[in-house]
Amino acid sequence: MNHHELAQRLASLSLQDLFARDPNRAAAFTFAAPHLTLDVSRQRIDADALAALAQLADAMDVAGWRDRMAAGAVVNTTEVRAARHTALRAADAPPEVRETRARMRALAARIARGDLKGAGGAPISNVLHIGIGGSDLGPRLVYDALKDHRGAGLTLRFAANIDGADFADAVEGLEPDRTLVIVVSKTFTTLETLFNAGLARDWLGGQGRIAAVTAAPARASAWGVGEDLIFPFWDWVGGRYSLWSAVGLSCEIAFSRSAGTQPERTTFDRFLAGAAAMDAHFCDAPFERNAPLLSAAVQHWNRAALGRASYAIVPYAHRLQLLPSYLQQLEMESNGKRVTRDGAALTTPASVVTWGAAGANAQHSFFQMLHQGTEQIPVEFVLVKDAGGAGRTPLLANALAQAQALMHGKSEDQARADMIAKGVSEAEAARFAPHRTFPGNRASTILALDDLSPESLGALLAFYEHRTVAQAFLAGINPFDQYGVELGKEMAGALQPALAGEAPPPDDPATAAWIARLRR
Structure with missing residues (x-):
């Protein structure tokens, strides 16, 4: 049975039918990976669909492309480059990566001790991170998500937009003499970044502390950055996959500041370790237990077989409120392509529109459409099991309830009966019941982090990277x-x-x- 026939058969069944046919479905379609659990039991798939997707993965040589990527072979076929971002967090990272990591830790330690001073002699206590796209979204997300791990006494701000108001807001209240500006641009030609870097240089009075993170160190040096403050990354690191490199320098500094000491294993090291654990899972686990690959297969199935043009990502964790923006770039810039890696026109779309917002706030905006709109839009709920803090129980209860409501819905008969039970007349109940009917049978995924530790966050972002490239490999496109x-x-x-x-x-x-x- 081909994918189209499988999709037609599954379309004739409700999600509740799938659970009724397989009492073990909840367990069978839930998968463990380092620091997280993936539940796709509420997606419109079954064992036959997964078997067909496994066959597709074999036919498209997904494992081969994955292994070649990890080995450093050329997988970015249009730019004739490797895509070795996993090497940035590997225990056996290349020497140049280890050297740069050591320099990052050393700079963070100098700032923590108060040894790095501005032009006027004041210790650096502020960092301004200037970048855009992949040079901005990742560090901004990590800094926000790991707020509880920030050191005291250091302020980190971000400027990305070429609109001067963004820069003005970023430097408001900061003292130039106490600020280190970090300019992040792979090519060191990015218009928006260099525009803001020029504003920063003027704001510093032409003699402040500026560092650069770039794959073009000669350009940074010509622009005026001292060699001791130029941190390299390499052309085999794509911008939206570069967070793990010196692009994360601002986060290393923000999380390393302590009472004059430098821990042997920094928060950023722990973040990298969590990602490395997910790398091992992605490279070693077979298809039937490989969480990123299975999630990619479900995403591909929803788009190619079921025709779902978008999906909503809804993190039920305030600290992950920037995750939808981060994933918009990662997924749509990677997979928003119209041709295969060989240049042939795609016969089925390879990408969906990624959108969303933090729950439970989102329940009071676009969830109306998710529940009662005419278009079926899969939802991905991201939870944190051990979130701690006030509101944990109602937050998790709301997430689980939304997934339950999307699947079960409420029939028109039930809506009518509920109103009559509350004293509404039968005529009025009949009139309003269609407005209070929920079709249900709407798909969702639950992705639950063990906690919001640096390791778990690293694993989560690596999971999404691997899912994104696996979707590309399934579609035969170049995601890099x-x-x-x-x-x-x-x-x-x-x-x-x-x-x-x-x-x-x-x-x-x-x-x-x-x-x-x-x-x-």
């Missing part, structure tokens, strides 16, 4: 390039002189009309 971001940037460069009145507008009448309006 991003040519789709280039055209608009090129056009923006050409339009700036026209907006400034230094060049004629383009031939495009719609754009020319807007240039005329905006120049007034």
Whole structure:
């Protein structure tokens, strides 16, 4: 039976039917991985569908592409590069990675001791991280998620947007003489980042502390960064997979600051260790127990077989509120492609729209559509089992209830009976019952972290990286390039002189009309 036939058969069954047919379904479709548990029992799959997806994985050589990626072979076929981001957190990392990690720890220790001083002699107590995209979203998420692990006495701010208000907000209340600026750009040519770096240099008075994280150290040096504060990463590290490199320097500093001492194993080291544990699971576990690969298979099934064009990611943990934004870039920039790695047009879409927000806040916005809208949108609930703090029980209860409600729904008959039981007349109950009916039979996944430790967060983000590339391998696309971001940037460069009145507008009448309006 092919995927289309399997999908048609499953479409004729409700999720409740699938549970009724297999009393062991909840256990059979729940999988353990380092620091987390994956439950896909509420997805519209069964053993036959998983077997078909396993066959697809074999046909697409997913294991081979995975192993070649881990070994450092060229898997970024368009840019003819390796994608060795897993080497950044490996115990046997390459010498250049270990050397850079040691330099990161050393700088963090200097700042913690108060030994690194600004131009005026004051100890550094602020860090301004300047980057965009993969040079911003990952560190910002980690800093927010691991707030309980921050050291006292250091402020970390982020500036990404070319809108000057972002930079102004980032430096508000900071003293230039006490601030280390870290400019993060793989190429050191990123327009937005260099614009903000220029603002930062002016704000520092031209003589403050600036560090650079880049794969183009010569450009950083020419721009004016001292060699002792240039931290490299390499062209085999993609921007959205680069958090584990010196791109995470600001987090290393923020988490390492302590009472004048430097622990042997920093919080950032623990974060890397959690990711490395997930790497081992992804590389070693067979398909039927491989959580990232199984999750990728479900995502592929939802898109290619069932036609689900989007999914909602809803973390029921305030500290993970930035996870949807992080995943939007990771997943859509990686897999939002129209051709295979060989350049042939895709016959089925390879990517969905990733969107979402933190629960339970999201229940009061888009959950109306999830429950009663005409389009079926799978939901991924991210929980933290040992969250601690006030509100843990109602937070988890709400997450579980939403998954339950999406699956079971409420029939029109039940809605009518509930209203009559509350004293509503039969006529009124009949009138309003359609509005209070929940179709149910809507798919969801639960992904539960053991806790919100550095190890668990590292494992979670590595899980999503592996799921993303596995989806790409299933679809036969290259998840490591991003040519789709280039055209608009090129056009923006050409339009700036026209907006400034230094060049004629383009031939495009719609754009020319807007240039005329905006120049007034």
